[in-house]
Amino acid sequence: MTPSHIAALRLHNQQIARTRFEQPHELVAWLGAAQGQDYSGALWSLGLRLPGSTDTQIEQALLDRTIIRTWALRGTLHLVAAADLRWLLDLLAPRVLAGSALRLRQLELDEQTLTRSNRLIANAVSDGQPHSRTELFALLEANGISTQGQRGYHMLIRASWEGLICQGVAVRNVPTFLALDQALPPGKKLARDEALAELAGRFFTSHGPATLQDFVWWSGLTVGDARAGLEAVKRELTQEAVDEQTYWFPPSLSDPEHVDGTLYLLPGFDEYLLGYRDRNAVLDPQYTSRIVPGGNGVFYPTIVSNGRIVGTWKRSIKKGGVFIGAQPFTSLAPAEEAAFAVAAQRYGAFLGLPVTLGQA
Template sequence: MQNVVDRRLFNQLIAGGKRDKPEQVVRHLGAMQAQDYHQALWAIGLRMQSGTVADVEQNMADHKIVLTWMMRGTLHFVPAEDVKWMLELLASRTLAQDHRRLEQLELNQEIIQHASTIIYDALHGNKRQSRPELMQLLEEDGISTKNQRGYHLLWYIAQSGLICHGPKEGKLQTFVLLDEWAPNAQKRSMDEAIGILAERYFTGHGPATVQDFAWWAGITLSHARQGIEAAKSRLVSEKINGHEYWWGEPVLVGSRDAEPGVYLLPGYDEYQLGYKDRSAVLKAEFASRTIPGNNGVFMPTIVIDGQIVGIWKRAIKNKGIDIEFDLFIPLADRAEEITMAAERYCAFMNLPLALTSFKE
């Protein structure tokens, strides 16, 4: 499976051919997990030739990438020009399966439409509002936002294509109207859309299986196979250990000597989360340490020679960033490379690396 691992490192832009601009990174991977906003910024940054957290945020402010609930009902960064057809292809399936949660929260289409009108009126004309401000408007108009009702309304309305996240104001995320934020977003037929999504996924994540694609996109296996069929002329495949793997046009994997084989990846990174089967890069006995308590929270990981072999934590202090490494196996001979990877992260954050430590 080492060939699979090596190709994924390069196809995911972790090793080798990095991109110049954030929107190029996001487009290459198709979409990028973004449940943790700051971790998602680093997921983009580590795949760029150079740049800082401010560069990625400016790219979002320039309407090049969009943050919204996309596939599987989770937050993703997606290219601005693709957000509408991706929502139509992927989010509609999530909403169609939301009946039970709506009943639990005592929400119905009449309430959702009422809330949508309130939010539209508040945002129309290129305005932006924070979540607390929108919650207050809903409450003032008689719509209770307690017990997750407010969050679910925003989640539902965003996936319906009315709103998306705007730039942050201080520590608060804002919301804007999608049509105003991404006015040039394209429409595509469903057949065309599933083919493009398959090509993007396998080019940016491959080698991967049809099951990986179906899980990542939150679609059925038959729909995933339809996407592969539509993109087949632009993909290659190979049987590995009895399974069929797909990826984009062959690329030169290159030598690991070209750059260090040690990387600090953010939590929720596509390298781990972009596949149903993660066994190629993560041993089963380590899985519980990257997802403590199996609660859906993915820790930032340390990748060495393609394998997830530890986790890391940061603490931002006045003097810079302190980083603690927790390795699953003894790797004292790679300590210098791990520190170099930490320095690359701190350069992205535009802060000095203050202190590093290895957990005993």
């Protein structure tokens, strides 16, 4: 299995090269979870996998609460299917909460303060209405709890991990928060071993070919828990050894062996890159700093051609449309330039805006 074959299978299984779904919540459930750090990018991450969809339609799924944006895998923001949120929290929260202890001490957030902040936040959202981060921070400050220096941010995370709140639709790029129990009906409960198997099955089916180490990275689970999940589902998967690594992926007679040559514009933080610890199959390591300048954790949107990440792109929305510019690692071939224009038009259609190519 060559890097090109790995890329082709990932494009296929991640629903980028083709899709089997029509609804955002079906797609998110298939993926297990989708990176959600950047709000507009998260909408496009689903939109590019649902051809013909618009940002309004994806956002409607958030309004309808069939998908939820909250802190999930690795303690970072993700989109998850509403039906999966509760069992994911049950499975993942204990490890993340334990891992946050040092940072909370650094911020001088003790359990007494967090209990108070949880109570204030829960009371505020109990009216069933969305409340902005700004509102909740003001409430905490008015009650003598400082939100400075990331304290407010970590109090919202804590309330989310304890199942008190979840995010609603962002308003002017400011997140809003809802009472989880009012936003969602009771979800299914899974025993721990069932949850591990469920998460592993979804990851390797939707992200494969992938390794155990990729699953550990993506999920935030311990190696032992990740291995237990894989053991429970590996009979349903195909495996292949490449360079002393074992890759797991779903068996299918229709899987492609070669990338179809289509060029894609992916948002920053997309699963195609962030879903794996080892990204060498799709990205030459020498270009990593072009995608994450300074290693600051902020991933730029990427251009994918023939399964490989070949550059980054920028967009700026101005009066009358969206301006999109390419920043390739090396010069794009004429066919790639034409394909970039097609992909840019697809993104413009998603936003409902005319596209101008050039410097964004």
